[in-house]
Every structure is written in C-alpha cells, then in structure tokens.
Amino acid sequence: MNRNIAAMLCLSAFGLSACGKGADSIVSRSEAEALQSGEAVTVTATTAPAGAYVEPASTPVTVTTQTQSAGAMLTGGGQSVAALDTTSAEEKAAATAPATGGGRLGTTVASLGDATEGGFWIKTPLVSAPAKGRVVNPANGKSVNLDLQPLSGGGAGSQISLAAMQTLGVSITDLPEVEVWQN
Structure with a gap:
C-alpha cells in the first residue's frame, strides 16, 4: 500500500x-x-x-x-546556421590561409560556443592569455586560423565559434577532438 x-x-x-x-x-x-x-x-x-x-x-x-521545434531552438529561435554566421568573406579567407610554425598546445574536445558571437575563436583551458593560433581537425585535415581565448571557469573541454566549426567541416552538434596550435 x-x-x-x-x-x-x-x-x-x-x-x-x-x-x-x-x-x-x-x-x-x-x-x-x-x-x-x-x-x-x-x-x-x-x-x-x-x-x-x-x-x-x-x-x-x-x-x-x-x-518551437528542437531544430529552431538549436539554431537560435528559428534562424538558420547561415543567418547566425556573420563573418565576412575577408575574415573567412584569412581564417583558411595556410599557416605553419608555432607550437602545438594539445588536443581538446570542442563544442559549439555562443553562436551569436561572431568571428573565429576558441575558448580553451589550453591558454592562459589571449593569443593567435589555429585549430586542426585531424579527422579531415581541415584547419582554421583563429583567436585563442582562455576559458573562464575552467573545464576540460573547449568552446569554438560557429564560423570555425563550419570551416573545420564539423556539424554544430558534434563534439570533435581538435588540435590547438599557438602561432
């Protein structure tokens, strides 16, 4: 009972x-x-x-x-991923320009950061101060030049911009393991 x-x-x-x-x-x-x-x-x-x-x-x-559908919530209240990507053609060209040198900081699991925050960036615990660098997706060999930003609040993973995820050929729902390099 x-x-x-x-x-x-x-x-x-x-x-x-x-x-x-x-x-x-x-x-x-x-x-x-x-x-x-x-x-x-x-x-x-x-x-x-x-x-x-x-x-x-x-x-x-x-x-x-x-x-609201789950897809609409995921893409910002009904906006498409393309509508949220506000980077210019010049920014995209600079982000995909070949880069060499620098030091490899390590690997991290990256998730989509704030999709409304434009530009090419990664917030990661692998840096303690802002710097320039690049991220490589070892799964397909694509890379992107971006701003390295310290991840406030700590954590083991990283947050990456929408534009950077698209350049790396990664779905916004994926959690790719990426290599982080500092220039």
Whole structure:
C-alpha cells in the first residue's frame, strides 16, 4: 500500500513538472492540455515551498505559451546556421590561409560556443592569455586560423565559434577532438 502511494506521488510530481510549471505548482488537467496545445489559457497555479500550505490565488493569471521545434531552438529561435554566421568573406579567407610554425598546445574536445558571437575563436583551458593560433581537425585535415581565448571557469573541454566549426567541416552538434596550435 505505501509503495503504491509513493509511486503515485512520484508520478504526480513528474506529471506536474512535464507541464512546465515545476513539481511544486498545481494546474488542472484542462489547463495542462491547453498549455501543451499552445493556446492562450487562464491558469491558476500555486507555488509553495515544500511542505507549506498556500491558499489558491483569487486572481487568475493569463499565460501564453509558444511552441518551437528542437531544430529552431538549436539554431537560435528559428534562424538558420547561415543567418547566425556573420563573418565576412575577408575574415573567412584569412581564417583558411595556410599557416605553419608555432607550437602545438594539445588536443581538446570542442563544442559549439555562443553562436551569436561572431568571428573565429576558441575558448580553451589550453591558454592562459589571449593569443593567435589555429585549430586542426585531424579527422579531415581541415584547419582554421583563429583567436585563442582562455576559458573562464575552467573545464576540460573547449568552446569554438560557429564560423570555425563550419570551416573545420564539423556539424554544430558534434563534439570533435581538435588540435590547438599557438602561432
């Protein structure tokens, strides 16, 4: 019996959090269905600290939701990857110019950084001060000249610009292992 009650409470918490209101908010089934369908709906929700009792709100709140595909969220609210890439033709030419020399700093796993931040850059724990360098994708041999920036907050991986990922021939959802070189 107690096991059944615990399972029902757990499922209720998951159900409420799936409505986007959080595990400590309460909405009716019709309100939840309206929210999920994207309609504008009047919702009376109660949010309370765990274990506290709160009287229901006397004034309803109107909530409008928007639905967005995962692809639209990934590409910046409906913008295409090409629309987010604001680098000029001159910048792209400079980034792909052959480069030699310098010292190899190491390898790192790179993920897409802030897609709205233009230019060619990598934020990495492999440098402690800004510098010029390049990144090589050993999987296909492509390389890109870019700005090396220290990664604030530490971490083991690196963040790379959208333009640099495209030049390296890497999908924005990939986590490639790249070589980092300093000029």
